[in-house]
Ligand SMILES: Cc1ncc(C[n+]2csc(CCOP(=O)(O)OP(=O)(O)O)c2C)c(N)n1
């Protein structure tokens with residue numbers, strides 16, 4: 187129970203930016219601080235691991251742990267973040283990891299909470315992001331179960347629900363085993379290649395009186411840093427190929443938010459005069475306004491890249507997502523040599539096909555791309571001369587229409603943001619790479635990973651949490667379908683004073699799938715005009731700003747006119763700078779660029 191009154195609304199609107207997230211829910215002191223129960227040990231390990239937050243939705247299966255977090259470690263490191271849905275809890279942790287590169291925790295109730303969380307766990311898995319998920323079950327000892335409820339919420343192998351898309355899971359049977367499991371979980375999920383892990387805590391184990399204190403251990407010693415460096419001979423070979431290449435292409439994929447690694451990528455590209463391609467599937471990997479950057483980042487292979495891949499004598503992939511899919515645009519294996527730097531093969535399993543097609547590779551360097559690029563930058567040395575050329579111009583709306591399109595939204599947002607440092611925490615399906623330049627690894631943190639619609643709001647809240655106090659404005663742009671699936675993630679941001687701007691690219695439809703229905707109708711010679719049925723969210727139209735206001739956020743819109751759009755975005759950005767959560771509902775006309783083309787044309791029948 188919170189002992190702190192939530193300030194009345196008028197006060198909160200003024201004070202919200204000045205209130206520390208940690209101050210929102212402070213427990214009264216609980217007396218003795220000695221660990222007395224199994225779950226106290228679990229809470230202590232989380233504290234020793236220095237995990238800042240645990241996003242959760244409560245449940246009786248972990249009432250022991252809940253009590254330990256509040257009354258044994260005083261709701262501090264980790265601090266609880268109450269979420270209104272388990273999918274949001276995991277998505278928030280996912281967004282936090284996308285910014286920091288580190289795992290925070292999420293806790294979900296027995297099997298039912300885990301079922302809700304599973305979509306977000308799959309997104310984090312495909313995005314190779316670390317999250318420590320704590321769950322609970324039981325009592326495993328059937329003799330201790332309460333009738334009915336404990337039985338329906340106990341499963342023989344609960345980890346099976348998410349085992350195929352987590353890096354590791356465990357169900358420790360004692361506090362000592364739980365401590366070891368948490369150390370292993372943290373170590374595994376934070377080591378490259380990263381991914382979510384799950385620890386399932388037996389209710390009885392949590393609630394049992396601790397017979398004697400566990401002998402203290404030094405947690406750090408059980409989590410040795412894992413550095414996956416490339417062998418020197420492989421770096422020398424790659425450097426030789428790249429140095430002598432006349433036409434090198436770098437596909438900059440899954441890399442970290444580290445600024446030094448970013449500079450190394452730029453140095454390597456400049457040293458060999460390579461062309462560089464990036465993708466919005468993952469976070470910003472290379473300055474998009476650099477003269478070496480090819481085309482605008484797009485999720486599917488664009489025409490401009492294909493001739494470069496065809497002419498390339500060396501293609502260097504830095505853990506590019508779906509290398510085979512990109513090379514397929516050539517119609518056969520590339521003539522040039524392919525170097526792949528990746529650790530991703532370590533995660534491939536027989537269940538999830540997110541490993542993609544098997545690409546042809548001439549030199550495989552099993553290393554962390556950040557570590558290997560540093561070695562390559564050193565081997566190649568500085569560039570003889572800097573590449574020249576004007577930065578690629580950003581897309582400008584053609585104008586002349588009274589209605590709004592996604593390009594008008596992007597243009598008005600650019601103007602409203604001005605010179606501020608911004609992190610784009612999410613982008614809608616209709617977004618074009620030519621709308622925005624990325625000049626820093628935190629300018630954009632990539633997409634949801636698993637293509638699970640509904641990730642946008644939670645990921646944005648988690649990213650905004652990690653960015654709070656950094657001077658960067660967190661801006662999530664969500665499709666209306668995406669926004670509506672997880673809109674209640676915003677309450678967590680409002681409640682814990684996490685400033686965030688959400689712009690809803692609202693075309694009143696699950697429009698991506700209208701495009702699919704149009705495709706079907708054309709292929710089957712049936713009426714295209716029926717494509718909206720079962721897709722459009724009309725009659726009634728949904729009041730997005732109202733949904734924001736209902737949760738204590740500022741709501742703007744519906745915005746339908748150009749002049750209203752500019753004003754609303756300026757006001758919303760100012761509100762966020764003042765510490766608030768703001769949502770701007772922008773009514774755009776449906777319209778698609780690269781994404782729908784990719785979505786329909788890559789099928790055999792299409
Ligand atoms: C969890 C989930 N459900 C359904 C889909 C199928 N799907 C892909 S895109 C899309 C439409 C998303 O709508 P919105 O966010 O409004 O974007 P729009 O296509 O309208 O720009 C749907 C339903 C999905 N990918 N994930």
Ligand SMILES: [Mg+2]
Nearest residue numbers: 666667695697
């Ligand atoms: Mg939509």
